Amino acid sequence: SSTVSSSCQAWTRRLWEFVREDSNRVTFAFKVGLAVLLVSLLILVRAPYDIFGTNIIWSILTVAIMFEYTVGATFNRGFNRALGSLLAGVLAIGVGQLALYSGRVAEPIIIGITIFLVGAIISFMKQWPSLVPYEYGFRVILFTYCLIIVSGYRMGNPIRTAMDRLYSIAIGGFVAVLVNVLVFPIWAGEQLHKELVASFNAVAEALEECVKKYLEDEGLAHPEFTKTVMDEFSNEPAYTKCRSTVNSSAKLESLANSAKWEPPHGRFRRFFYPWSEYVKVGAVLRYCAYEVMALHGVLHSEIQAPYTVRITFKSEIEDAVTKAAEVIRDLGKEISNMKRIGDTIRSSLLKGVHNSAERLQRAVVAKALPPTNGDENDDKMSSQLIIGNFEQRK
């Protein structure tokens, strides 16, 4: 039982860590609970139920399907659902009336054919690259069309059915949006901003970590690269963050997509805030991350330059890396504070990187150019140095 209680403790600790990492997680959970409760009250309390009837059930479905983590994503999904329902409703009512006038035999045939056509065309369209973000809207069109036209056929009066359903979907959407915006709103724009700043810091940290390991390591205890690449490299936390930066393009894009739907808020007091610039900066930063990942690959590759060679330029390497990481961090800070640092500061930073890079170059040239009549040992070292270098490139 002591093992049970200790594993229970460990589990509680993990749960606590998970919550503390991002308290929005709990906020979001409570908001969902609140939204479904509010919309259920519409049915549990007698008055609204008497007005809207059983169709009010669709408002619950709408809340459960539409409620998203951020304000922007909820707006976006709501827009998809509203427009999709509207289009499908108009189409279904039109086709339904047409089928009604074409006689008892033709009616189910026309309905069947249009269902097939709508299914096929919608499914084809949603694969078109520029329409992919609206995948959910297409799904809504498909099932709304089928529902309205089929229930119209079996239950008569498709317009009444459609309108009742649209009302209850609108109520559900309204509740979802209200709760999402008014109760501790989680803004996609704010998330995007934080995410990008964190990426800058992650790249800078990973760069420093990589080089530190390279200079520390005796080059003997290398676990096989292909075996460890999938694992977490748990002793390299900065690398893990950098890897998630490398894979962040989809996340940044979807956040920017959501943020476009949000009204001005907090520090972002402008309509048409240029959220897509965040995605572009992220793409450029990712190029830095690729270089760091390439360095990381070197660190864990099997063929390594001997420790003595690596340590030769220790101070120069460390200096260059510190300066480079500083530049990346400062760019991140600029974005974080939404303030340009002066051009003079920036150019002095860049000059610092350039100088320490040159110092490293000079050191390499000095060691790699032994006197032509140099002794065997020196020669061997310089060749190892260059081969070590090449292995990095491959």
Added chain:
Amino acid sequence: SSTVSSSCQAWTRRLWEFVREDSNRVTFAFKVGLAVLLVSLLILVRAPYDIFGTNIIWSILTVAIMFEYTVGATFNRGFNRALGSLLAGVLAIGVGQLALYSGRVAEPIIIGITIFLVGAIISFMKQWPSLVPYEYGFRVILFTYCLIIVSGYRMGNPIRTAMDRLYSIAIGGFVAVLVNVLVFPIWAGEQLHKELVASFNAVAEALEECVKKYLEDEGLAHPEFTKTVMDEFSNEPAYTKCRSTVNSSAKLESLANSAKWEPPHGRFRRFFYPWSEYVKVGAVLRYCAYEVMALHGVLHSEIQAPYTVRITFKSEIEDAVTKAAEVIRDLGKEISNMKRIGDTIRSSLLKGVHNSAERLQRAVVAKALPPTNGDENDDKMSSQLIIGNFEQRK
């Protein structure tokens, strides 16, 4: 009108290209149409409608929501929906009975509280990292629970409602799975296999393209990196493919996740086929792609080694790159044919790479080690050479 007809022609051509690129897109669209048609027939034809009543409408909803591109993804989504509906049904019936026995006043209060709790707990749980893939299942639990318990309260007999709904969901799921598996099935496993092989080729091509551009380019007409990085680099098709390889981790993982649900098929005649190994190989390959992306960054950076320096080792560089690309392509071919090439062939390939790398090293050493009393010109060149090198690293 000639501009209209020409833009219409251009549009048709793009559409045709889109279809020819992957004919599965049309197949998928027709399959969706067929599935919704089949399930609609259940309502349009009198007999099944008389048996199941209006609840049969849920089978349409199920098909529209469950039908996915690949067989595995459909199974996966179907499993989520089935298990979610079942759990929610059991829970709702239990709570519903409990609330029923607790009196007229307490009943709506109990129902309201449980709706809030289920909403909050489900929304919290689905954010837990290891449960994220089942996000859809949690959504299903939430809205099924609300629907059953609320309609049970208002319409009486929750068990009957729940059972009818489960039946029609099962029918919808059955139709979706049947059509997906029997009519031109699109297997996630096959897609995963092709995707990985294509990635190997993309990396090899991009490597060659990069170096070719580097040696071709006069180093003068460089568009600014930050301005072009977001565009398509339309004159570098291989790079675009390589970039999508770099961003493919989510795609490979979701395909592997889907493939696990598929029965043995085609060339993959084994239960428990090791699909996760594809993801691992993809991760290792991505490290190669990072290096190529790093090289690509060099190609488009502002500071460039002068053309004369770059061209000095042209033949050695080209030889090394060709050999390296060959190794990558051969690994891709091995996976494509699902056959190991002999160890001797592989080791001779690797030795080829190694030899041409060494030849390049030697050439660099020879040029970078001018006699210590060398003339000014030579010295300047070697320093430029090394600085050019360093810029690549940064």
